Amino acid sequence: MPGLKSVVESLIFVADSPVSLDRLCALLEEFDRNDVRDALAALREEYGGEERGVVLAEVAGGFQFRTPAKNADYLRRLTRTRTAKFSQSALETLAIIAYRQPVTRAEIEYLRGVDSGGVLKTLLEKKLIKILGKKDIPGKPLIYGTTKEFLELFGLKDLKGLPTLKEIRELSETTRFEQQEELPLAVSAGADSDGDGGD
């Protein structure tokens, strides 16, 4: 009978998407959960070497074999592997949805300042986002969120793994603006040659 570690390795290798511990345990019900966990840990160790060409990545709530980024240049030589290209608008929209989900189209468009219908459709088609349902406000707009495929694409374990947003320097209340009630003419005059004392 094959050992558990070997079986887990085979399962992760053959599966077409990341396999979670829960899924492994469900598939291997005759084994103890702790043993499955140990097998996973041992595999992670084995596939963790600096010089490996295949690593065991933890993405989208599961485990998947992937190649290390440092080998990417060589892999691009394989004709079949297309490089993933994203437009700036797709990336922006995706970022907004990832961080603000569940989010409506109107909210996305307010934040981006442009119509985003086309981008939403593309992202839906690529399965990077999905319709989560409808928001319980007047008009019942659709709400969007990211998918498992999104996590897979960016190699994220879960949404908590998203890079932290750079903090917005808070608009320090009204005081900041009060001080500037009289606008410094110098700024504009300097930039634009001859100032004329308007008032």
Next chain:
Amino acid sequence: MPGLKSVVESLIFVADSPVSLDRLCALLEEFDRNDVRDALAALREEYGGEERGVVLAEVAGGFQFRTPAKNADYLRRLTRTRTAKFSQSALETLAIIAYRQPVTRAEIEYLRGVDSGGVLKTLLEKKLIKILGKKDIPGKPLIYGTTKEFLELFGLKDLKGLPTLKEIRELSETTRFEQQEELPLAVSAGADSDGDGGD
């Protein structure tokens, strides 16, 4: 720079068919053929252990990672729960029933323009639709509607949760703006965001 063995491992892993030594050497022209051969030999050794769940097999004149035959029983469990994809005709039919229920087969076929008997049968078997009764018109055709399982599949509380026609329309509208050529990532990521060290 990554080591040759690591690169060979990655290439074989990602390639969708067995990779021959010749192919490897062609892909890795900056390396010496003997070194590529040595890397392969080292990998064969590494992946040759009795307890491995992934082995490096020599098939069809090339090399490919595979799972050992002794693990096949476990892998079968994986496929048993493989999720089925919906055919376009099933989706169309389901959509028509969802939005136009109660609806007869003749009406569905009028809208789709093709015979839909087979699809209806499949959807009935999957319990996504059900027969609601008979329509009170000559011939008393059966009328169909969606089921509780249908709502569950799409995570809907009730049929009111289905996106409205207006929302569907809006999603498929694209603006000029989104149709612009995709920008190479380098430009979009770098060009505009980090020109100067922002205040």
Next chain:
Amino acid sequence: MSGGETLPLYQDEDASRYTVRLEVFEGPLDLLLHLIRKNEVDIYDIPLSIITREYLEYVKLMKELNLEIAGEFLVMASTLIQIKSKMLLPAIADEEGGEEEEEDPRAELVRRLLEYQTYKEAAATLAAGEMLGRDTYARKFAATELDEIQPEEEPVEVEMFELIEAFRKILDRVSEESFHEVGAESITIAERINDILSRLEGKESMLFDDLFPETFNRDYLVATFLAVLELCKLKMIKVVQANRYGSIWIAPAVVEEGTVESPEGAGADARA
């Protein structure tokens, strides 16, 4: 004098320089951020005079290059001009006895810019990370080991989007009549051109802001703005500013015979 400055014209060298950049802007917020960075000004204290002028230059340039201008750019143009006018208002507000702390008219815009910038950076961070299919690869083909195994059960997996896409495709084929857009074309640029010209008739000038009624919708705003640009281009009106922070006025321009092209019928009657 220099105070009453019309929108500057463009040299060809500028045009070629800008076109490259135009493609990079994702929208008005992106363009504004670019201008703020380019001018090295404080985002918390945007000198609207400079930024608005440069913003309008871009928009006008886009138009001159016959690039289609997304409506959002024009909406923002009007927003900028309105904010600029509002910044003159505190004096009036004081008269009404309000020592209330009026929010800086720019505050909302600044918030939007900061927020947009945050997500723009987040997008860049995401893109810079390890991406599947670009930096890292997984096996994306079915394992041969599973070829001969027939799945016994078939739990289905489908997204709402796929369902509604399927439905939309049917609707595209079957009935077009039922789902028609409500007439968004109710306001045309030609109408607005004629309206502006008739309101200017016999006057020396009028406030730009007065072109917009109390309540107006987006289409109205966009059409009006395009009409003003069109009239500028045709040299039928002048856009002037009394002083650097002053309101924007439009005034009829003296038309030289033979230099004006008709904007496809719209200005034909007004030209006389």
